[in-house]
Amino acid sequence: MDNRMGEVQVFLRVVDTGSFSEAARQTRTTPSTVSKLIARIESRLGVRLIERSTRRLSLTEEGRLFYERGRAMVEAFDSFERELTMGASSTGGTVRVSTSVGIGVHGLEPLLPEFWKEYPNIVIDLSLSDEVVDLYLDRTDVALRVGPLADSTLTARRIGAVKRRIVGTPDYFAHHGVPTSLEDLSRHNCLGFNFRRAGPIWPVGDRGRVADRQIAGTLLANNGETVRRMVLAGVGIARLGDIHLRDDLATGRLVEVMPDFGDGDLDEIHALYLGGKLVPHRIRLFLDFIVPRLQARLAA
DSSP states (O other): OOOOHHHHHHHHHHHHHHHHHHHHTTSSOOOHHHHHHHHHHHHHHHOOOEOOSSOEEEEEEHHHHHHHHHHHHHHHHHHHHHHHHGGGGGEEEEEEEOHHHHIIIIIIGGGHHHHHHTTTTTTEEEESSSSSTTTTTOOOOOEEESSOOOOOOEEEEEEEEEEEEEEEHHOOOOOOOOSSTTGGOOOSOOOOOSSSOOOOOEEEEEEEEEEEEEOSOOOSSSSSHHHHHHHTTOOOOEEEEHHHHHHHHHHTTSSSGGGGGGGGGGEEEEEEOOOOOOOOHHHHHHHHHHHHHHHHHOOO
């Protein structure tokens, strides 16, 4: 009997647990049986799916694709069975979401109460971090990601773009002066970030040209909300995405300086997810609800 669905489920368990022995324990079999099953899949496909070492397991590119499609297939089948027994309106399950702190606090969180009114049985497992997560290793269903996208097998839906603005409090500028040129930035406490993809530079535009300006300050944080709060406290100035700043700029708590230097300073925002056309129903419902509402907020 063809039991490829069962083989896929064991493969997913190996990847999710990171261990042949733990996958064997959970499936009530032996590590050697699990190892032979994975080898049988690889032999049938003619590709290596998992690189084995004494310390850890890691997926090959083919293994990532097999995991993505296999996981989507199993979850779609589970969702299909639940819909038949409970009805589509009773769709439940968990959607694991990762997003930057700014997008999460100012964009996603305000939409969740309305989402649960329509889909009360769907659990949102939400993680906020400005670090880029690995959807496979972190078992994430959807990532709302800011910045350029790397080549991958993930599916991307564009949400919009955020503009970076240089801001500070009126009181700070009253005491330290208002910067009007790139050279002026060296005389200010420029607050920044400490995650790997951020460096001590601000790529600010100058009359149509982009210049990387070295900056220095007394704070390096791993998220934009911490930087924003320190700017509001009058500690210094910062270059932040405008999704963090809309309410502060509207009320005058913060003011933008050097606006002409940020004309081309934009970051794209995408929703990334596994599964392509086979995305599970609960994840499709989440994306179809959240994405157009985030697009409308950014467009505004």
